[in-house]
Amino acid sequence: MASTAHNFMKLFRGSSRGTEASPPVPQNLTRRSSGLAELSRLWDSESSLCVLDLGSTSPANIRFFTELGHKIYSEDLLVASTEPGLVTKDEEGKIVLDSRQFLADNLLYPAAHFDVVLCWNLPDYLDESLVRPVMGRLWSVLKPGGMLLAFFHTKDAGPDSPCFRFHIVGKDTLETQRIVLRREARRGPTGAIHTAITDGFRLQRVFNNRHIETLFRDFASIKFFLARDNMREVLVVR
Amino acid sequence: MSAPLSADLAQIGKSVVIKGELSGSEDLYVDGQVEGSIALKNNSLTVGPNGQVKASVESKVIVVQGKLEGNVLASDRVELRKSAVVTGDITTQRISIEEGAYLKGKVDIQGKAEKAAGK
Numbered sequence: 285m286a287s288t289a290h291n292f293m294k295l296f297r298g299s300s301r302g303t304e305a306s307p308p309v310p311q312n313l314t315r316r317s318s319g320l321a322e323l324s325r326l327w328d329s330e331s332s333l334c335v336l337d338l339g340s341t342s343p344a345n346i347r348f349f350t351e352l353g354h355k356i357y358s359e360d361l362l363v364a365s366t367e368p369g370l371v372t373k374d375e376e377g378k379i380v381l382d383s384r385q386f387l388a389d390n391l392l393y394p395a396a397h398f399d400v401v402l403c404w405n406l407p408d409y410l411d412e413s414l415v416r417p418v419m420g421r422l423w424s425v426l427k428p429g430g431m432l433l434a435f436f437h438t439k440d441a442g443p444d445s446p447c448f449r450f451h452i453v454g455k456d457t458l459e460t461q462r463i464v465l466r467r468e469a470r471r472g473p474t475g476a477i478h479t480a481i482t483d484g485f486r487l488q489r490v491f492n493n494r495h496i497e498t499l500f501r502d503f504a505s506i507k508f509f510l511a512r513d514n515m516r517e518v519l520v521v522r
Numbered sequence: 523m524s525a526p527l528s529a530d531l532a533q534i535g536k537s538v539v540i541k542g543e544l545s546g547s548e549d550l551y552v553d554g555q556v557e558g559s560i561a562l563k564n565n566s567l568t569v570g571p572n573g574q575v576k577a578s579v580e581s582k583v584i585v586v587q588g589k590l591e592g593n594v595l596a597s598d599r600v601e602l603r604k605s606a607v608v609t610g611d612i613t614t615q616r617i618s619i620e621e622g623a624y625l626k627g628k629v630d631i632q633g634k635a636e637k638a639a640g641k
Contacts, residue, residue: 343619350617350631357628364626 312461314453318509319433319517321456323400326431327352328455333399336425338406340463344451345402357393361418362447362485364390365411374413383417391418393425401426403434404450405515407499409485415499423502426522432503434518436491441514447485536572544577553588563597571605584614586623593627 327333333354337345338361349356367389370381401422407415422432437445451459463485491499493508493516500506500520509517530548534540538554545561552560553570559578560567566583569575573588580595586606594600596614604622611628619625 341619341623341625343621343623346617346619346625346629350629353631355628355630358625360624360626363624 312451312459314457314459315511315513316456317458317517318456318511319435319507319519320452320458322507322509322519323431323433324455326400327354334397335400335402336393336398337402339402339404340449342449342451344453344459348452357398359390361390361406362409365414380413381411383414386414387417387421391421391425395424396427396430397425399427399430401430401432402450403432405435405437405448407434407491408437408445408487408489409447410488412488419499420502423522428504428522430522432500432520432522434520436496436516436518437487438514438516439490439492441487441490443487445487445514447487534573536570559592569606578610 327335327349331353333349334357335349335354336357336359338359339345340360340363341358346356346358365381365386367386370386372380372382372385374380403422407419410418426432435450447463448460449463451461453459496508496516496518497506500518503520503522505521507519509519511517532546532548532550534550534552534554534556536553539557540555541557543559543561544550544556547562547565549566549568550560550562551568551570552573552575554572555574555576557576560575560581561579562581564582566585567579567581568585569588569590571587573590575589576591578592578595579590582596582598583601584594584596584599585601585603586608587603588605589607591609593610594608594612594614596612598614599616599618600612600614602608602617602619602623602625604620606620606623606625608624609626611630612625613630613632615632617629617631
């Protein structure tokens with residue numbers, strides 16, 4: 285990615301919040317998805333599709349696609365990106381994630397394998413060093429004409445926008461579920477066990493439309509859908 | 523969680539480590555470590571909460587509460603409980619997945635007709 289884009293996308297990087305906050309009550313909300321509605325034409329018309337869901341394992345999504353007779357692959361890339369072994373340093377000594385190792389461990393599929401990739405809000409929360417390599421790999425595993433759905437926050441969403449899971453509950457309807465805070469217990473220097481609450485994933489950056497177009501420049505077409513909840517839905521075709 | 527008791531249930535306790543091919547004609551409960559392959563064509567396999575299975579698995583019913591790494595073929599059904607961590611492709615007629623279960627792999631639901639055709 286160009287350096288200007290790189291700098292811009294750091295807009296919300298580094299924001300931090302106290303770790304002792306009370307965990308909010310997770311609340312599931314439903315929202316209409318124009319991108320999903322557009323995609324649904326595909327799974328209504330095709331006999332058997334190969335779908336890759338890159339969000340957290342969703343029983344609802346697996347049920348939705350298997351009931352329609354499609355094959356679904358589930359792979360939680362955000363969780364995979366927290367693997368401690370990926371942490372390394374770049375040429376300038378900056379701590380980054382090893383994208384080569386990440387792609388050696390994840391997204392291991394034959395070329396042109398999938399009809400649909402559900403990216404959800406992955407690009408907004410994925411570490412900077414992994415975004416472009418992952419999008420490159422997704423391009424290669426999509427069939428020509430295959431579609432990828434991704435969601436991007438607008439700047440109005442704010443740096444503390446929580447990360448959601450997305451469950452398909454209808455042809456154009458999603459249930460959003462906030463990723464629950466994790467409680468971690470660690471033994472301190474005195475031997476006492478301290479409990480900390482950590483947010484699952486932090487918004488890493490906000491893409492503007494031009495950056496999104498750059499991110500998907502290898503794809504044949506790109507379509508934007510504006511939503512009311514400070515999100516843009518993007519449907520790209522390989 | 524304790525293992526279900528049954529006269530026809532073989533159990534692998536949590537301190538047991540097995541490497542190789544496991545096959546049989548009774549239900550199996552694994553709460554230890556198994557590496558290799560498991561074939562129980564007409565019976566059920568349960569991977570307990572402490573179980574760590576690194577094997578291709580073929581069984582009638584497969585219930586996972588622990589970790590399973592390998593491809594799964596169930597002639598009847600697969601149940602992933604909330605503590606399940608599964609890495610591998612699942613082929614089955616029916617599947618149930620509890621909220622919280624983790625899956626990295628494919629889910630392929632095959633009807634009886636597809637199975638008979640060998641698809």
